[in-house]
Amino acid sequence: MKLYTYFRSSAAYRVRIALxxxxxxxxxMPVHLVRDGxxxxxxxxKRLNPAGLVPCLETDDGHILTQSLAIIEYLDETCRAVxxxxxxxxxxxxxxxxxxxxxxxxxxxxxxxxxxxxxxxLDIDAAPKAAWYRHWVELGLxxxxxxxxxxxxxxxxxxxxxxxxxxxxxxxxxxxxxxFNVNLDAMPIIRGIAETCESMPAFxxxxxxxxxxxx
Amino acid sequence: MKLYTYFRSSAAYRVRIALxxxxxxxxxMPVHLVRDGxxxxxxxxKRLNPAGLVPCLETDDGHILTQSLAIIEYLDETCRAVxxxxxxxxxxxxxxxxxxxxxxxxxxxxxxxxxxxxxxxLDIDAAPKAAWYRHWVELGLxxxxxxxxxxxxxxxxxxxxxxxxxxxxxxxxxxxxxxFNVNLDAMPIIRGIAETCESMPAFxxxxxxxxxxxx
Numbered sequence: 001m002k003l004y005t006y007f008r009s010s011a012a013y014r015v016r017i018a019l020x021x022x023x024x025x026x027x028x029m030p031v032h033l034v035r036d037g038x039x040x041x042x043x044x045x046k047r048l049n050p051a052g053l054v055p056c057l058e059t060d061d062g063h064i065l066t067q068s069l070a071i072i073e074y075l076d077e078t079c080r081a082v083x084x085x086x087x088x089x090x091x092x093x094x095x096x097x098x099x100x101x102x103x104x105x106x107x108x109x110x111x112x113x114x115x116x117x118x119x120x121x122l123d124i125d126a127a128p129k130a131a132w133y134r135h136w137v138e139l140g141l142x143x144x145x146x147x148x149x150x151x152x153x154x155x156x157x158x159x160x161x162x163x164x165x166x167x168x169x170x171x172x173x174x175x176x177x178x179x180f181n182v183n184l185d186a187m188p189i190i191r192g193i194a195e196t197c198e199s200m201p202a203f204x205x206x207x208x209x210x211x212x213x214x215x
Numbered sequence: 216m217k218l219y220t221y222f223r224s225s226a227a228y229r230v231r232i233a234l235x236x237x238x239x240x241x242x243x244m245p246v247h248l249v250r251d252g253x254x255x256x257x258x259x260x261k262r263l264n265p266a267g268l269v270p271c272l273e274t275d276d277g278h279i280l281t282q283s284l285a286i287i288e289y290l291d292e293t294c295r296a297v298x299x300x301x302x303x304x305x306x307x308x309x310x311x312x313x314x315x316x317x318x319x320x321x322x323x324x325x326x327x328x329x330x331x332x333x334x335x336x337l338d339i340d341a342a343p344k345a346a347w348y349r350h351w352v353e354l355g356l357x358x359x360x361x362x363x364x365x366x367x368x369x370x371x372x373x374x375x376x377x378x379x380x381x382x383x384x385x386x387x388x389x390x391x392x393x394x395f396n397v398n399l400d401a402m403p404i405i406r407g408i409a410e411t412c413e414s415m416p417a418f419x420x421x422x423x424x425x426x427x428x429x430x
Contacts, residue, residue, distance in 0.1 A: 050361035051320065063305055066362075067319070070311035077304040089292040090278055096285035103315075104282065105266065108323040117350070124337060135332070146265035147281075 001026040002058040004048065006033045006040075007211035010107055010172035011068040012055035016206035017168045018072045022079045029058075030213035033112055069103055072165055084165045086153075095159045098147060098166035102173045106140035110176070130180065137182045141173065145187040154189070156196045163197060171197050175208065216241040217273040219263065221248045221255075222426035225322055225387035226283040227270035231421035232383045233287045237294045244273075245428035248327055284318055287380055299379045301368075310374045313362060313381035317388045321355035325391070345395065352397045356388065360402040369404070371411045378412060386412050390423065 003019065003026050005012040019026045031054050032039045039045060040052045049056040049066045057065040057074075065071045076084045085092045108114070110133050118124040118132065148154050158166035174194045177184060184191055197203045208214055218234065218241050220227040234241045246269050247254045254260060255267045264271040264281045272280040272289075280286045291299045300307045323329070325348050333339040333347065363369050373381035389409045392399060399406055412418045423429055 050365070051316065051358045053320070059305075065305075065308050065312065067312040067315040069319075070308045070315055073311055074304055074308040077307065089289055090274075090280075092292065093280050093285045093289035096288055097280065097282040100282040100285055100318075101266065104284070104319055104323050105268070108319050109329055114324055117347070118337075121350075122333075122337070122339060122343060122347070128337060132332070132337070135336075143266045150265070 001060055002029050003027070004029045004031050004045070004054055004056040004058070005211070005213070006031055006054050007208040007214045009033065009054045010176055011053070011103075013172035013175070013206055013208065014068045014103075014168045015055045015057065015071050015075075016211075017163075017171065017203055018075050018084060018165075020202035020206050021084065021163055021168070022075055022082050024075070024079060028212050030211075032213070069099060069165075069169075072168060076165070084163075084168065086159060086164070091153060091159065094151060094153070095164055095166045098144060098151075098158050099169040101140060101144050101147065102166075102169035105143070106136055106173055109136045133180050134182050137173070137177045137180065141177060141182070141184070141187055141190060144170065145190055148189045148193075157193055163200070163202070167193065167197055167203075170194070171203055216275055217244050218242070219244045219246050219260070219269055219271040219273070220426070220428070221246055221269050222423040222429045224248065224269045225391055226268070226318075228387035228390070228421055228423065229283045229318075229383045230270045230272065230286050230290075231426075232378075232386065232418055233290050233299060233380075235417035235421050236299065236378055236383070237290055237297050239290070239294060243427050245426075247428070284314060284380075284384075287383060291380070298377075299383065301374060301379070306368060306374065309366060309368070310379055310381045313359060313366075313373050314384040316355060316359050316362065317381075317384040320358070321351055321388055324351045348395050349397050352388070352392045352395065356392060356397070356399070356402055356405060359385065360405055363404045363408075372408055378415070378417070382408065382412055382418075385409070386418055 003015060005028050031045060040054060046052050048064050055068055057071045065074055085095055115129060118129050148158060153159050155161040157163045158170060171194060218230060220243050246260055255269060261267050263279050270283055272286045280289055300310055330344060333344050368374050370376040372378045373385060386409060
């Protein structure tokens, strides 16, 4: 399989973790989101993914899948050896809710294209733009800390003692939070899960600094 | 089941459609997002959903589910009579990608709390705020139009000839697009699907103007 990816893309980072947890072999196809006016905007990439976003997965039989969580669900359905979702429907809903709390409630608001619009179109300076970023991350991760605190099946990971879809989403968001100096002191559960995940080869190999296109 | 909902919330609207398509009986528990400083911010609601967002579903045995797409996946897994996702993994990924193209790439950026931050914190006026809204909707729906155009299994609905998860997400977004005067002339596929869906009782009963808390 080929994953169209950018080392700093947190959506691509999720899928890199999932591929590694599943033990699947894959090739990184770097798409540079800044260089050349953004390679994601080039016609050849937009033929693969009209959204002009990473990641995008090309399967071994040539199918193109977009949207990080759709890709992770697909990997989970087609490679059942290492499940990323629990078997029980209620527990699956709880894990998905944690994943979406990152993927719908934090990340889209702080995506590169949104930050660019704030600066380029709305003329927002660097300081209030950084405050915007931190606001949504602090609010969102604060909510997730409460969700995890109330989650009956929390273990060493978001759900139980094996990593899953929620961890695939949480760890890239924690990485970004640190990069933008968000204070995680009040989030001991998240910090503990991050520490556990970051000690695992599947997560470590997926980290931005370990990608072939890292700068 | 009880659905904590607000008539104009597009995330709640998605779940209302799904519940109706499944033929499930449910009670609307209105949460007014504007009145009383926003009832979603009240302590009693935040005990149910620490994110302070709607919707939130209370199952008949008292479990609380949050995040619209996690709820829809749960309904689909527990009530298989009327499937909202196809059986094939690749097709499921395509339908989910369409759903997330709304739920991750359009809606979060235009959510009430984000629009409020633009006005209250960043001092953005009504006109550039409306332009922000239209920008993300036009960009996002434009992408979905291209995805649907390339989708081999598009039918009367986003996928095939029965409504599913992607339609549950698309129709509320189209509703919002019209409300904010987004021009849909260049999106004939989306307009056709919307017309088909809006002729169905399950979609009509879920529409904001037909909710018990409609104003």
